[in-house]
Amino acid sequence: MAIKVIISRWVPAELADDVKPLMIKLRGLAKNQPGYISGETLINVDEHHDVVVVSTWNSLEEWQAWLANPVRTQIESEIEEMLRRPAQYKAYYCGELQKASPVASGEPAGTRA
Numbered sequence: 001m002a003i004k005v006i007i008s009r010w011v012p013a014e015l016a017d018d019v020k021p022l023m024i025k026l027r028g029l030a031k032n033q034p035g036y037i038s039g040e041t042l043i044n045v046d047e048h049h050d051v052v053v054v055s056t057w058n059s060l061e062e063w064q065a066w067l068a069n070p071v072r073t074q075i076e077s078e079i080e081e082m083l084r085r086p087a088q089y090k091a092y093y094c095g096e097l098q099k100a101s102p103v104a105s106g107e108p109a110g111t112r113a
Contacts, residue, residue, distance in 0.1 A: 002037065002094040003060050007053040007087055015082045016048070022079050023053070029071060030055065035062025056094070063091060 011019050023041065030036050035058040044050035057063040066072060067089075080086065 001059065003057050003063055004092045004094055005053075005055045005057065005063055006090045006092070007055075009051045009053075009079070009083055009087045010085050011049050011051050012082070012084055013049055019051075019079055019082055022075055023051075026072065026075050026079075027053075029075075030066060033062070033066045033069070035059055036066070060091060060093075 009019075027039055027041075030039060037056040037058060039053060039055035042052040042054065044052075055063075057066075076087070
């Protein structure tokens with residue numbers, strides 16, 4: 001079942017020009033990953049530091065494979081160094097409600113601290 005992933009980042013205004021190319025690079029790499037459908041970046045009109053990326057994936061498993069990809073994690077760590085707070089990740093099923101299933105790590109499926 002398709003999912004949408006929402007990544008929220010607080011990007012300091014003075015570092016926006018440094019973060020932007022890294023986010024573009026991530027999007028370009030994600031486009032070539034199995035299961036990637038689409039993505040968009042949203043910038044809060046009142047608070048420009050509030051940046052949200054919404055991506056759509058064929059399945060939770062394909063998203064989790066990209067989440068664990070070492071190339072992605074390296075670029076993400078470069079972005080995280082510039083943020084004032086850690087990015088927040090949330091994954092949502094598209095469509096009907098799903099029965100909850102336990103996750104071994106104790107974290108909600110598709111999230112990362």
